[in-house]
Every structure is written in structure tokens, then in C-alpha cells.
Amino acid sequence: MHEHLTPYDFNALSDDEFRLRFRAWLKEYYPEQWRQNDRRPYLRLVGEDLRACMLLLNEHGWRAPAWPREYGGMGLSFRKQWIYQQEWERAAGARIVEPGETHLGPTLFQYGTEEQKAAHLPRILRCDDLWVQGYSEPNAGSDLASLRTRAIREGDDFIVNGQKIWTTQASTSTHIFALVRTGQYEKKQQGITFLLIDLRAPGVSVRPIMNLAGDDELCEVFFDDVRVPVSDAVGAVDDGWQVAKSLLGHERLWLGSPAMANSAMHIATRLVKEIGLETDVGVTDRLAQLQCDLHDYRLLYTDICEDVANGAEVGPGASVLKVYISELLQRIVQFNAGIAAEYGAVIGDVQVGDLSTNLHWPFMWALPTTIYAGCNEVQRDILAKTVLKLPA
Numbered sequence: 295m296h297e298h299l300t301p302y303d304f305n306a307l308s309d310d311e312f313r314l315r316f317r318a319w320l321k322e323y324y325p326e327q328w329r330q331n332d333r334r335p336y337l338r339l340v341g342e343d344l345r346a347c348m349l350l351l352n353e354h355g356w357r358a359p360a361w362p363r364e365y366g367g368m369g370l371s372f373r374k375q376w377i378y379q380q381e382w383e384r385a386a387g388a389r390i391v392e393p394g395e396t397h398l399g400p401t402l403f404q405y406g407t408e409e410q411k412a413a414h415l416p417r418i419l420r421c422d423d424l425w426v427q428g429y430s431e432p433n434a435g436s437d438l439a440s441l442r443t444r445a446i447r448e449g450d451d452f453i454v455n456g457q458k459i460w461t462t463q464a465s466t467s468t469h470i471f472a473l474v475r476t477g478q479y480e481k482k483q484q485g486i487t488f489l490l491i492d493l494r495a496p497g498v499s500v501r502p503i504m505n506l507a508g509d510d511e512l513c514e515v516f517f518d519d520v521r522v523p524v525s526d527a528v529g530a531v532d533d534g535w536q537v538a539k540s541l542l543g544h545e546r547l548w549l550g551s552p553a554m555a556n557s558a559m560h561i562a563t564r565l566v567k568e569i570g571l572e573t574d575v576g577v578t579d580r581l582a583q584l585q586c587d588l589h590d591y592r593l594l595y596t597d598i599c600e601d602v603a604n605g606a607e608v609g610p611g612a613s614v615l616k617v618y619i620s621e622l623l624q625r626i627v628q629f630n631a632g633i634a635a636e637y638g639a640v641i642g643d644v645q646v647g648d649l650s651t652n653l654h655w656p657f658m659w660a661l662p663t664t665i666y667a668g669c670n671e672v673q674r675d676i677l678a679k680t681v682l683k684l685p686a
């Protein structure tokens with residue numbers, strides 16, 4: 295730990311001091327190859343790169359901004375977490391999907407036994423283990439409680455059989471926290487257990503799925519008579535729905551970050567110039583509309599984060615963030631592909647005038663943003679019922 299860079303209590307620093315300190319660290323220590331650029335606007339780190347990046351943050355005291363200090367995190371107030379996020383995006387830091395930090399850690403703080411916390415939290419921070427989220431199944435996505443992966447008790451173990459799907463980064467990770475069915479009750483949300491499983495255990499197999507963007511980080515995970523100690527259930531057996539539900543919170547706010555749309559807009563503005571469409575009123579009209587929508591959205595996002603920084607709860611209204619920004623992102627990348635003429639159909643990097651970019655990859659990556667983390671239709675349902683109080 296570099297004491298000169300990272301005093302133990304970051305909350306004792308003023309917001310500006312904290313901001314400048316993290317900015318300076320990112321400038322000096324964050325490697326260039328992990329920064330997003332015009333060719334990889336939503337660059338995401340996986341496998342060894344992800345591990346190395348998390349280790350670097352950990353060694354320098356910048357890991358796990360939301361974790362309490364007693365568990366080895368930075369213990370930042372919400373406002374400082376927001377500043378952390380802003381500086382990370384300002385430095386074009388890669389997108390990080392690390393469910394060990396964002397999901398499992400907070401679950402263990404709330405529901406884990408002392409043994410589970412001691413066994414797993416330090417290993418998450420050091421990246422000895424990389425965790426993935428095993429919820430979705432072939433017939434249980436939006437309707438998650440229909441999941442059918444079964445865990446049957448045999449002595450001190452569960453025997454797990456079934457299948458998960460769309461498990462991000464399962465082929466490059468070591469562990470999965472999974473929801474499995476352990477009992478049958480009247481309500482299908484009951485009888486589900488939150489289980490920690492080693493992906494290298496006998497009977498587990500992982501099969502990557504190639505997506506339209508050409509990446510294979512989404513996977514299927516199969517369980518064939520996998521033996522898992524009962525002591526690896528988090529929270530009460532049959533009560534995993536409650537455990538899984540408690541994960542929502544500030545995560546929903548970070549999902550609403552305008553960062554991806556900002557990068558797409560940067561490309562849009564450059565493309566219009568490089569292709570020579572600056573005097574085409576039809577094109578500039580549409581660009582202006584997108585810019586106005588993005589500007590409005592940034593104000594909304596700032597307002598909601600400001601409220602939370604001042605102590606407000608993250609209410610169901612935050613669902614509007616994810617819905618709006620994912621659809622706006624799609625509109626921007628569609629605009630980019632549409633005005634780019636022959637470049638819009640190229641798979642791979644393209645050189646448009648002075649702009650070296652990639653139009654296909656961001657286009658394909660924007661497609662699932664309306665599906666993951668609760669599809670937009672379901673989010674709209676939540677807004678209709680809980681915010682607008684419309685009849686069911």
C-alpha cells in the first residue's frame with residue numbers, strides 16, 4: 295500500500311482533494327492498454343487483464359470503493375464513490391464487470407457467516423478468486439423464479455444438477471454464486487438457495503457462446519452431480535430469493551452512467567465531420583436531437599446522484615435511468631452506423647478520414663443493454679406500478 299498516495303480514511307479528504315488524488319494516480323499508474331479509445335470505446339477487461347487491474351488497484355489502496363474499511367475496502371461515502379466513478383470514466387478506464395466485488399461482497403456483509411466472510415472477502419480483494427453470477431437459465435431470465443437447477447441434500451453436501459446460461463466471463467473465472475432450487479413451495483420464489491460453487495469442481499463444465507460482436511465471454515455452465523458443501527449456502531437454505539434481492543442498490547445508479555453514450559456521441563460528432571456531412575441538415579438535425587437528449591439525460595443522472603449523495607434512498611424511479619440510457623445508446627450507435635455509408639457494414643476497425651474507429655463492435659454491444667440487468671419492458675412495468683401507480 296502506498297501510504298503517500300492513499301491515506302486510510304479517504305472520507306477525511308475534501309471532495310476536491312480526493313478527486314485530484316485519484317486523478318493523479320490514474321494518470322501515473324493506470325496502464326495505457328487498459329484505456330478505452332475510439333477503436334474500443336467500451337473496452338472491457340477479462341481474465342488475466344481483469345485480475346491484474348484489480349490487483350493493481352488493491353495494492354495501491356484504490357480497490358472496492360463501496361466496501362467498508364473493516365473488510366478491506368475504501369469505505370467511501372456515496373459522494374466519493376460518485377467522484378471515483380467520474381474520474382475513472384474521465385481517464386477512459388476500462389469497463390469492469392467484477393461480480394465478486396459488486397455483488398458477492400455486499401451479500402456476504404449482510405448474510406455471510408463469519409467463516410464465509412473470512413474465507414472469501416480477502417480472496418476477492420486479491421483476485422485469488424474471480425466470481426461470476428449464475429442466475430439465468432434457458433427458461434428463467436426475466437421470470438427468474440422459474441429456475442430449475444436443483445440441489446438435493448445428501449449428508450453435509452448438496453448434489454447440484456442443471457444448467458445456467460448467459461453467465462458473463464464464466465470461462466475465465468474460478469467461482470460462481472448461483473441460485474438453485476432446494477425446495478418446492480406454493481410460491482416459486484420460496485425454496486431457492488444462494489450457493490457458492492467452485493467452477494473447477496468435478497461435474498462442472500463451461501461452454502462459451504460466441505456473440506454477434508465476435509466475443510465469447512457469455513457462457514453456458516452445466517452442473518452434473520456437483521458436490522457442494524451445505525456450509526457454502528449463503529443465508530438460510532430455501533431463502534436465497536431474499537438474499538439475491540438485497541443486491542440491488544447503488545448498482546442501479548452506476549448502470550445508468552452516461553459513459554458509454556458519451557463515447558458513442560464523441561464518435562458521432564467526429565464521424566459527421568470526417569464523412570463531410572456537416573452541411574447536411576437532415577444529418578445535423580438528428581445529431582442535434584441526440585446531443586440534446588444526452589445533455590438532458592446527464593442532468594437527470596446528476597440530479598438523482600446528487601439526491602442520493604444528500605442522503606436519499608435509491609428509489610424505484612432509478613429504473614428510468616437504465617431504460618432511457620440504454621435506448622439512447624442504441625439510437626446513437628444506429629445513427630453512427632447509418633451515416634457511415636460503406637464503413638457501417640464493416641466488421642472490424644475502419645479508418646474514416648482522420649478517425650480510426652470501429653462501428654460494428656459498439657453497435658453489437660449496445661444491443662443487449664436493453665436486456666441485461668432486468669429487461670427494459672420489466673423496468674417499465676416497475677415504473678408503471680410503483681412510480682406512476684398505474685393499475686396492474
Ligand SMILES: Cc1cc2nc3c(=O)[nH]c(=O)nc-3n(C[C@H](O)[C@H](O)[C@H](O)COP(=O)(O)OP(=O)(O)OC[C@H]3O[C@@H](n4cnc5c(N)ncnc54)[C@H](O)[C@@H]3O)c2cc1C
Nearest residue numbers: 427428429430434435436437460461462662665666669671
Ligand atoms: C450481455 C448479457 C450479459 C448477461 N450476464 C449474465 C450473468 O452474468 N449472469 C446471469 O445470471 N445472467 C446474465 N444475463 C442474462 C440476463 O439476466 C437475461 O438475459 C435477462 O434476465 C432476460 O432474460 P432472458 O434472456 O431469458 O429473456 P426473456 O426473459 O425470455 O425475455 C425476452 C424478452 O421478452 C420480453 N419480456 C420478458 N418478460 C416480460 C414482461 N414481464 N413484460 C413484458 N415483456 C417481457 C422482453 O422483450 C424481453 O427482452 C446476461 C444477459 C446479457 C444479454
